Amino acid sequence: MQDLLQKIEHFKSEISAFSTTDEKQLETYRIKWLGTKGLVKEIMGEMKNVPVEQKREAGQVLNEFKQFAETKYNEMREAMGATDGAAASDTDLTLPGDDMPLGSRHPISLMRNKIISIFQRLGFAVAEGPEIEDDWHNFTALNMPEHHPARDMQDTFYVEAGKNSAVDWLLRTHTSNTQVHEMQRSKPPIRVICPGRVYRNETISARSHCFFHQVEGLYIDENVSFADLKQTLYFFVKEMYGKDVKVRFRPSYFPFTEPSAEMDVSCFICGGEGCNICKKTGWVEILGCGMVHPNVLQNCGIDPNKYTGFAFGMGVERPAMLKYGINDIRLFSENDVRFLKQFTSAT
Numbered sequence: 613m614q615d616l617l618q619k620i621e622h623f624k625s626e627i628s629a630f631s632t633t634d635e636k637q638l639e640t641y642r643i644k645w646l647g648t649k650g651l652v653k654e655i656m657g658e659m660k661n662v663p664v665e666q667k668r669e670a671g672q673v674l675n676e677f678k679q680f681a682e683t684k685y686n687e688m689r690e691a692m693g694a695t696d697g698a699a700a701s702d703t704d705l706t707l708p709g710d711d712m713p714l715g716s717r718h719p720i721s722l723m724r725n726k727i728i729s730i731f732q733r734l735g736f737a738v739a740e741g742p743e744i745e746d747d748w749h750n751f752t753a754l755n756m757p758e759h760h761p762a763r764d765m766q767d768t769f770y771v772e773a774g775k776n777s778a779v780d781w782l783l784r785t786h787t788s789n790t791q792v793h794e795m796q797r798s799k800p801p802i803r804v805i806c807p808g809r810v811y812r813n814e815t816i817s818a819r820s821h822c823f824f825h826q827v828e829g830l831y832i833d834e835n836v837s838f839a840d841l842k843q844t845l846y847f848f849v850k851e852m853y854g855k856d857v858k859v860r861f862r863p864s865y866f867p868f869t870e871p872s873a874e875m876d877v878s879c880f881i882c883g884g885e886g887c888n889i890c891k892k893t894g895w896v897e898i899l900g901c902g903m904v905h906p907n908v909l910q911n912c913g914i915d916p917n918k919y920t921g922f923a924f925g926m927g928v929e930r931p932a933m934l935k936y937g938i939n940d941i942r943l944f945s946e947n948d949v950r951f952l953k954q955f956t957s958a959t
């Protein structure tokens with residue numbers, strides 16, 4: 613023990629006498645005293661030779677010595693201008709940390725997910741179809757043969773195909789193409805909800821865009837009736853807009869449904885009193901729907917004498933604009949983070 617104390621005294625005076633402003637010498641100091649094979653480690657190892665009754669005292673002395681050697685090292689390092697690490701006294705550890713940037717969901721995704729989740733609760737499965745589509749799936753199968761005037765309801769972007777291509781390729785004008793794929797792919801009962809992006813050759817303005825989003829619904833089974841369609845949509849509206857919202861159906865025309873209807877809800881901005889959003893009518897149109905036309909079932913390999921079904925299609929942008937008070941559809945696709953980070957939930 614006495615030896616040990618002497619040795620430490622000796623080391624201490626050596627350390628006290630040492631001083632440097634040279635990086636290399638400082639490193640030599642570190643290796644000599646504090647390195648894994650350094651003298652501090654070595655002398656610590658002598659603990660095992662100390663008699664039991666003196667271990668406590670020896671431990672204290674050794675620890676003190678270790679700190680002494682470390683403090684000296686840190687002082688020299690600091691004096692040389694090193695600011696990193698624990699030795700840097702100008703690091704204010706009480707400052708708040710940097711924020712981790714956290715993304716947020718796109719308002720269109722929020723609205724689409726909300727629509728989907730309502731139908732999922734009724735047992736609808738999610739199906740997706742291609743955005744680049746052939747003419748048959750987008751039009752012909754849906755009871756719009758070539759030269760049918762209804763094709764003009766949707767200005768189409770055609771995709772340039774190779775010279776030998778037997779079919780016309782286009783960007784789908786609606787999600788109804790997914791109905792066709794689903795009917796071809798599986799047998800009734802079919803109950804799917806098909807979200808997706810669609811394209812139309814329209815001038816871009818605050819109110820319309822050349823691409824937007826739709827959610828399509830399709831239910832095919834034996835004995836499906838218009839009453840089932842209405843009940844399904846009533847449920848949707850109550851979940852989406854609240855139980856006080858009124859619903860009305862207006863007769864309409866779509867080539868792929870017969871009969872066809874458009875569905876309005878009482879304006880959820882003014883409560884039906886009449887405002888700018890509902891153009892003073894008190895009603896807002898939200899979707900098109902109808903009973904699947906027998907020709908469509910036939911085209912897709914489903915026996916129209918055995919099965920019936922309903923379908924509906926709605927846009928996603930407009931409900932999102934109404935919900936969040938967005939007055940320019942272009943904001944959805946400009947990817948301005950200041951716009952996007954405002955949305956957290958569609959509920």
Ligand code: DAH
Binds near residue numbers: 866
């Ligand atoms: N495809 C129609 C459109 O884009 C929307 C639509 C209407 C879809 C009636 C349907 C439907 O499935 O039954 O305007």
